[in-house]
Amino acid sequence: xxxxxxxxxxxxxxxxxxxxxxxxxxxxxxxxxxxxxxxxxxxxxxxxxxxxxxxxxxxxxxxxxxxxxxxxxxxxxxxxxxxxxxxxxxxxxxxxxxxxxxxxxxxxxxxxxxxxxxxxxxxxxxxxxxxxxxxxxxxxxxxxxxxxxxxxxxxxxxxxxxxxxxxxxxxxxxxxxxxxxxxxxxxxxxxxxxxxxxxxxxxxxxxxxxxxxxxxxxxxxxxxxxxxxxxxxxxxxxxxxxxxxxxxxxxxxxxxxxxxxxxxxxxxxxxxxxxxxxxxxxxxxxxxxxxxxxxxxxxxx
Amino acid sequence: xxxxxxxxxxxxxxxxxxxxxxxxxxxxxxxxxxxxxxxxxxxxxxxxxxxxxxxxxxxxxxxxxxxxxxxxxxxxxxxxxxxxxxxxxxxxxxxxxxxxxxxxxxxxxxxxxxxxxxxxxxxxxxxxxxxxxxxxxxxxxxxxxxxxxxxxxxxxxxxxxxxxxxxxxxxxxxxxxxxxxxxxxxxxxxxxxxxxxxxxxxxxxxxxxxxxxxxxxxxxxxxxxxxxxxxxxxxxxxxxxxxxxxxxxxxxxxxxxxxxxxxxxxxxxxxxxxxxxxxxxxxxxxxxxxxxxxxxxxxxxxxxxxxxxxxxxxxxxxxxxxxxxxxxxxxxxxxxxxxxxxxxxxxxxxxxxxxxxxxxxxxxxxxxxxxxxxxxxxxxxxxxxxxxxxxxxxxxxxxxxxxxxxxxxxxxxxxxxxxxxxxxxxxxxxxxxxxxxxxxxxxxxxxxxxxxxxxxxxxxxxxxxxxxxxxxxxxxxxxxxxxxxxxxxxxxxxxxxxxxxxxxxxxxxxxxxxxxxxxxxxxxxxxxxxxxxxxxxxxxxxxxxxxxxxxxxxxxxxxxxxxxxxxxxxxxxxxxxxxxxxxxxxxxxxxxxxxxxxxxxxxxxxxxxxxxxxxxxxxxxxxxxxxxxxxxxxxxxxxxxxx
Numbered sequence: 001x002x003x004x005x006x007x008x009x010x011x012x013x014x015x016x017x018x019x020x021x022x023x024x025x026x027x028x029x030x031x032x033x034x035x036x037x038x039x040x041x042x043x044x045x046x047x048x049x050x051x052x053x054x055x056x057x058x059x060x061x062x063x064x065x066x067x068x069x070x071x072x073x074x075x076x077x078x079x080x081x082x083x084x085x086x087x088x089x090x091x092x093x094x095x096x097x098x099x100x101x102x103x104x105x106x107x108x109x110x111x112x113x114x115x116x117x118x119x120x121x122x123x124x125x126x127x128x129x130x131x132x133x134x135x136x137x138x139x140x141x142x143x144x145x146x147x148x149x150x151x152x153x154x155x156x157x158x159x160x161x162x163x164x165x166x167x168x169x170x171x172x173x174x175x176x177x178x179x180x181x182x183x184x185x186x187x188x189x190x191x192x193x194x195x196x197x198x199x200x201x202x203x204x205x206x207x208x209x210x211x212x213x214x215x216x217x218x219x220x221x222x223x224x225x226x227x228x229x230x231x232x233x234x235x236x237x238x239x240x241x242x243x244x245x246x247x248x249x250x251x252x253x254x255x256x257x258x259x260x261x262x263x264x265x266x267x268x269x270x271x272x273x274x275x276x277x278x279x280x281x282x283x284x285x286x287x288x289x290x291x292x293x294x295x296x297x298x299x300x301x
Numbered sequence: 302x303x304x305x306x307x308x309x310x311x312x313x314x315x316x317x318x319x320x321x322x323x324x325x326x327x328x329x330x331x332x333x334x335x336x337x338x339x340x341x342x343x344x345x346x347x348x349x350x351x352x353x354x355x356x357x358x359x360x361x362x363x364x365x366x367x368x369x370x371x372x373x374x375x376x377x378x379x380x381x382x383x384x385x386x387x388x389x390x391x392x393x394x395x396x397x398x399x400x401x402x403x404x405x406x407x408x409x410x411x412x413x414x415x416x417x418x419x420x421x422x423x424x425x426x427x428x429x430x431x432x433x434x435x436x437x438x439x440x441x442x443x444x445x446x447x448x449x450x451x452x453x454x455x456x457x458x459x460x461x462x463x464x465x466x467x468x469x470x471x472x473x474x475x476x477x478x479x480x481x482x483x484x485x486x487x488x489x490x491x492x493x494x495x496x497x498x499x500x501x502x503x504x505x506x507x508x509x510x511x512x513x514x515x516x517x518x519x520x521x522x523x524x525x526x527x528x529x530x531x532x533x534x535x536x537x538x539x540x541x542x543x544x545x546x547x548x549x550x551x552x553x554x555x556x557x558x559x560x561x562x563x564x565x566x567x568x569x570x571x572x573x574x575x576x577x578x579x580x581x582x583x584x585x586x587x588x589x590x591x592x593x594x595x596x597x598x599x600x601x602x603x604x605x606x607x608x609x610x611x612x613x614x615x616x617x618x619x620x621x622x623x624x625x626x627x628x629x630x631x632x633x634x635x636x637x638x639x640x641x642x643x644x645x646x647x648x649x650x651x652x653x654x655x656x657x658x659x660x661x662x663x664x665x666x667x668x669x670x671x672x673x674x675x676x677x678x679x680x681x682x683x684x685x686x687x688x689x690x691x692x693x694x695x696x697x698x699x700x701x702x703x704x705x706x707x708x709x710x711x712x713x714x715x716x717x718x719x720x721x722x723x724x725x726x727x728x729x730x731x732x733x734x735x736x737x738x739x740x741x742x743x744x745x746x747x748x749x750x751x752x753x754x755x756x757x758x759x760x761x762x763x764x765x766x767x768x769x770x771x772x773x774x775x776x777x778x779x780x781x782x783x784x785x786x787x788x789x790x791x792x793x794x795x796x797x798x799x800x801x802x803x804x805x806x807x808x809x810x811x812x813x814x815x816x817x818x819x820x821x822x823x824x825x826x827x828x829x830x831x832x833x834x835x836x837x838x839x840x841x842x843x844x845x846x847x848x849x850x851x852x853x854x855x856x857x858x859x860x861x862x863x864x865x866x867x868x869x870x871x872x873x874x875x876x877x878x879x880x881x882x883x884x885x886x887x888x889x890x891x892x893x894x895x896x897x898x899x900x901x902x903x904x905x906x907x908x909x910x911x912x913x914x915x916x917x918x919x920x921x922x923x924x925x926x927x928x929x930x931x932x933x934x935x936x937x938x939x940x941x942x943x944x
Contacts, residue, residue, distance in 0.1 A: 190741040197701045197734040198756040198805070199726050212746045295789045296745045 025292050026285070035284030038277050046097035055088040057095040058246040062086065071264045081266045083257055089267065092248040093274055099249035103164055103233045104278065108225040110168035115175025116218060122176075123183025124206055130180075137176045145170045146235065153241035163242050167229050175221050182217055186210050216290045223286035227279035250275050306377075308479050308512045309335040309358070314372035316353050316362065316536075326370070327353045328536045335480065338510045340503075342527035342544070344517055346559075346824035347795070350536035351516045355482045358514075359399055360389045376480070395425040398473035402485040405465060408457040414468050415453025418475060425476055440475035441468070444501060462689070463494035470502065477509055484516045491688035491851060492895040499525055499897070518824060520563045521854075521897030524548060525904055532556050544901045562826040563899045564854035566881065641714055642676035643812040643845045644700065644732065649673045649708040651695050655919065667919045668926050669695040670706070671869040677813060680839060682846040684860035684877075686853060686892065692869040693849045697815045700847065701734045713812060730760060733806035737818035739798035743790040749801045750776075750786025756808045775804040779834060796827035803834065807842070815847045820855060832859055853896045857881055865889045870929050875938035885940040 026032050045052065055061070065086040066072060074081045080089040118137060122130040140148075149166050156162045186192065187210070195205050234251020236242030243249045245256075250271045257267035316328040328350040335341050343351045356362045357369055360381060374381040376396060381389065393399075401407040409417060418437035422428060428436065434453070441449035444467040457465055466486060473481055483502065487495040503526065506513055515526055523530055527544045532555065540553040551557045651670040654663040670692040677683045685693045699706040702717075702725070710717045712728050720728065733756075736742035743752055753772045757763055763771060773783035779800040790798055799819065806814050816835070820828040836859065838844060850856050856863060857877060864874040865888065873886040884890045898904075920926060929941035 190736055190738060191744045193698075193703055194734070194736060194742040194802075195744070195755075196703060197729075197732075198809070199729055199759050200755070201759070204759065209744050209747075294746070295748075296791050 022289075022292055026288055029288045031284045032288035035281040035288070038281035039285065042097050042101065042274075042278055042281075045094045046101055049091070049094040049098070052094060053088065053091040055091045057087065057091045057248050060085045060087055071260070071267060073264070073266060080270050081264070083253070083267055084260065089253075089270060092253055093250065093271055096248035096250045096253055096271070097274070099160060099243055099247065100230050100233070100251065100275070100278070102160060103167060103249070104226040104230050104282075106161075107164040107167040107233075108171070108222065108229045110165070111171035111225060111229070112175055112218060112222050113172075114168065115172035115221075116179050116214070118172070118176040119179025120183050120206060120210065120214070123180040124187050124202070124210065126184070133176075134180060137173055137180075140170075140173045141177070145232075146239075149232070149236055150239065150241055153236065158241055158244055160243055160247075163233060163236060166236070167232050171225060171229060171232070175218075175225075178217060178221065179214060182214055183210060186213055215293055219286040219290045223279070223282040226282050227275060230275050230278070306337070307334040308337050308377055309333075309514075310373075310375045311354075311358070312373045312375075314354070314357060314374060315370045316350070316357050316367060317370040318367045319365075324370075326536055327367070328357065331372070331533075331536075331538055333531060333538075333541070335512050335514060337479075337512055338506070340506065340513045340515060340526055340528045342515045342517060342523045342530045343533060344520065344523050344530060344559075345533035345539075346518060346826065348535070349533040351533050352484055353536075354533075355399065355484050355514065355516055358480075358482060359393060359397060360384070360386075361393075361399075391425070394421050394473075394478070395476050396478050397480045397482065398476065398478040400466070400469050400473050400481070400483045400486045403489050405457060405462070407469060408465060410457050413454050413456055414460070418453070418468075418472055421472060422475055436475060437471075440471040443474065443505065444468070444471045446471070461494075462490055463498060466490060466494075466498055467501065470498070470505070474505055474509065474511070478511065480512045480514065481506075482514045482516070485518070486515070487522065488517070488519070492853070493688065493891055495522075496895045496897070502526070519897065520560060520825070520899040524899045524901045525897045527901075532559065548899070548901050558826065560899065562829040564825070564829070564832075564852070564858050565899060566854050566857050566893065566896055642678050642711075643713060644847070645676040645709075645711040646696070646700065647674050647709040647711070649696065649699060649706055649710065651692070651699050651704055651706045663922060665919055665921055668869050670699065671926055672708075672928055673866070673869070673871055675864055675871070675874065677845045677847060679812065679845055680843045681862065682839065682848050682860045684848045684850060684856040684863045685866060686850055686856050686863060687866035688851060688892075691866040693866050694817055696866075697734065697817045697847065697849050701732060701815055702729055726760075730809050731812040732815065733809060733811040733813070734815040734817065735799070735802050735806050735819040738822055739795060739802045740790060742802060743798060745790050748787055748789060749793070752790075753786075753801065753805045753808055756805065760809065762809075771808070772804075775807055778807070778838075779804045780830075794827075795823055796831060799823060799827075799831055800834070803831075803838070807838065807844075810842065811844060813845045813847060815849070817849045818851070819848075821850065821852060828855070835859065853881075853893055865892065868926065870926075870941070871931065871939075872929060872941040873939065874931070875936075875940075879936065879938040883938070885934055885938070 026036070049057075061082070063077075063086075065082065071084055071086070072078055072082045078088050078090070080093065083089055083092065118133050122133040122137075149170050152166045152169060153162065156166075192205060192209065195209055200209075230251055232251075233242055233249060234255050237245075237249060237252035238255035243252060245252065253271040254268050257264065261268050311331060311333045314328060314331045315326055317324040317326045331350075331354060333341070343354060345351045353362070353367065356367075358374055358381070362368060369382055372382070376392065379392070381392070384392070408414070412420075415434070415437060418440060419430065419433040422433040422436050423430065426433070437453060438449045441452060446452055446464065446467055452460075457468075460468065466489075470486075486502070487498050490498060499522065502513065502515075505511070513526075515522070517523060524544065530540075530542060530544050530547045531538055532540045532547070532553065534555055540547065540551065540556045542552075547556065548560065551560060649670055650668075650672060653667040653669060655665040655667065656663055673692070673696055675683060685696060687693045695704060698704045700710060713731055715724075715728050717725055717728060743749070747755075750769075750772055753775055754768050757768050757771065762768075772786060776783045776786060781797060781800055781804070785793075785797075790801070793801065802819075819835075820831050823831060832855065835846065839846065846859075848856065848859055860877050862874070862876050863880040864871050865880065865886065866872070867888045873880060873884065873889045880889060881893065884893055931939040932942050934940050
């Protein structure tokens with residue numbers, strides 16, 4: 001094999017160095033680091049809320065309102081101002097982060113899990129199992145999500161966890177649809193045929209060979225889903241079937257105050273910015289993760 | 302060759318592509334001239350920069366990564382490199398036209414071909430729509446498309462591959478350009494269609510006096526078409542000259558090797574024994590030294606090796622051994638003696654139902670495989686040849702368990718249809734498959750080491766440590782280094798990837814390996830070495846191959862026996878020499894004749910045209926295709942008799 005026409009044997013490069021762990025490579029990217037920082041701040045704020053602020057989130061303070069009874073803009077005492085009932089907005093946002101993080105991560109995670117499971121199963125097995133699952137998905141899609149959530153919330157006693165479950169049961173549908181399409185095109189790829197010829201079982205093909213290819217899609221849907229779920233929770237709260245007042249969540253802070261948007265814009269602006277920042281942070285991390293976890297991107301930054 | 306007034310002059314052209322580590326030259330310092338009415342072939346292997354040159358002429362280099370870094374391109378008196386996009390657009394199509402490799406992807410699938418044809422005519426001329434339509438019809442007639450007027454309404458998917466490529470040529474020539482650039486115009490087509498398209502190109506060129514730049518990797522096409530040849534490698538010109546000179550007296554080493562690596566029909570055959578049926582090669586193999594390494598170039602080695610085998614056989618047995626005969630005596634093959642066949646296929650049918658109508662009833666049926674029977678002995682290579690759609694790949698897939706079938710498949714003496722799931726899995730270990738496209742058949746997200754180890758994991762063989770060792774040994778055996786186990790498929794070249802696939806297929810020590818067009822996607826020199834490797838492995842492990850290919854020259858080089866398939870049935874089967882030196886069925890003859898011969902002295906003047914398209918294997922329910930009966934014309938040479 002020492003022929004002069006041997007482009008065949010020269011191309012594959014030798015492994016240069018052992019690759020750094022996912023975490024190390026994540027931290028190296030500036031935008032991912034920014035995302036990580038925002039998430040860390042939000043999580044720290046949620047956990048350390050009692051120590052970070054001197055107020056109680058539900059305390060309606062006498063000096064929290066003007067003489068005419070309107071909310072205060074940001075001052076030295078109330079850093080982000082106060083709301084309609086004279087409660088400190090910063091305190092409420094910090095405590096609200098607890099609710100929103102649980103909704104955004106748990107509800108969204110469960111929705112992703114159900115959606116992926118349904119999509120992968122239907123896409124790989126096709127046949128009547130696939131048809132049944134996908135028709136059910138279509139049905140769920142056609143059904144107004146809000147109405148469904150209201151029904152579900154009415155059946156169960158409203159609590160934070162029930163709200164998370166309700167959101168999950170409504171939100172998996174889009175994921176399932178997208179994952180289904182991708183799986184069915186992946187299942188047609190030749191390397192899946194190649195796996196079958198060496199005797200690979202269906203679970204092996206699904207989990208070792210198809211799922212890794214779906215990772216980018218799952219990550220994108222996961223990060224996009226965070227803002228959707230946080231807002232859906234807000235909608236439910238607004239309708240009185242979400243997190244019950246006076247418990248704070250970013251969504252219900254916006255909804256409680258939206259009618260005063262022109263008179264007291266900070267009441268909508270700050271929680272809105274918080275939702276946006278959190279969603280953006282997860283997006284940045286997700287983007288970076290997608291690239292890092294894709295081995296086919298190696299060497300082409 | 303007068304140098305009075307070249308239509309196209311390229312001087313010191315360099316094209317560079319921005320990559321990971323700075324920019325890299327893909328074409329360096331290329332100069333060429335193209336005379337009026339001349340056919341210039343640019344030949345080379347993948348990565349030689351031949352397509353980049355074509356795109357540079359068209360000013361269609363992928364932006365912004367690639368750009369012309371130096372040099373000039375002059376079309377008659379116009380300098381193209383400095384022309385702005387608007388004026389360049391006027392030149393494209395009107396004065397320089399281009400045909401691409403894949404006619405399906407270069408036609409817009411949602412527009413009728415009439416619309417696509419008239420669009421370019423209207424864009425470049427001041428003809429009225431009616432006149433443009435007339436011009437389009439003339440163009441279609443010129444490329445010998447029947448019923449041109451009604452074809453205008455058809456869409457690309459309604460036409461066959463050859464037809465689509467002819468439409469592309471019609472589009473390119475409708476405006477009578479000065480220069481036609483054809484980038485691998487026949488690579489995606491079947492050989493018989495390829496012959497027609499090439500002949501058409503030559504014909505049209507003579508009629509219009511168009512200058513043609515033909516880009517190809519196929520030296521057979523070069524010999525058939527070119528007046529002059531430029532051989533390229535790694536972006537620079539290696540050699541330039543008249544076609545007959547290049548083929549007769551190649552100057553550069555690279556050209557010599559390239560020509561030597563080209564598989565040719567008749568090269569391996571000893572002319573004296575051309576008419577005698579091939580004796581069993583198996584006995585010959587036993588006498589050849591085991592593990593003998595062949596050198597890199599292909600044809601001379603196989604020729605020498607063949608001689609040696611011939612001699613060995615002559616001393617052991619002079620009469621061809623007779624097979625014991627399968628059921629109805631149809632399975633008889635010269636080398637099916639002694640041991641039981643590793644695989645036997647009997648009356649295999651694969652049909653796909655097409656549903657249509659309101660209630661989704663089965664209205665039509667694709668008869669992909671219709672009653673195919675053959676057997677493969679240990680250590681034997683059976684080649685299945687035929688053109689696209691003849692059912693050869695479907696047969697392979699049925700054998701590998703990828704499509705449902707009816708009929709009998711017996712592997713190692715056990716009929717697969719009577720077995721349970723686990724037993725079938727165990728039997729299937731003995732049959733492994735190598736696919737056409739090594740990149741598509743390897744999971745891009747797994748390390749190649751894990752991919753090769755996977756069959757062992759699935760079948761629960763060996764401990765983790767042992768597996769690692771075995772995989773390392775396999776890598777070593779197929780000519781890869783064991784350091785490369787940690788890499789991902791995209792980090793390899795095409796030939797190396799195919800080696801990974803071979804290692805993977807070998808991991809379970811199968812008795813039969815199905816190679817489905819396994820070397821078709823590779824460059825000739827790489828192809829030759831992969832074929833060598835396959836042969837070495839056969840000698841070493843005694844594995845049998847079912848080698849599926851459309852390339853008659855490759856088939857002749859590797860096979861012991863050949864079966865020719867047409868429309869789902871075998872029309873001729875026999876030993877390699879029987880089929881190649883004494884083809885009996887008209888279709889086999891046609892296939893062999895259609896292969897372009899890499900020798901300009903033996904250029905065919907006319908390739909007789911097929912008056913109709915190859916019929917489709919799709920039929921209405923109740924209209925089963927006529928079954929062909931195979932009859933023995935001597936020494937196990939089976940030929941289908943019509944009617």
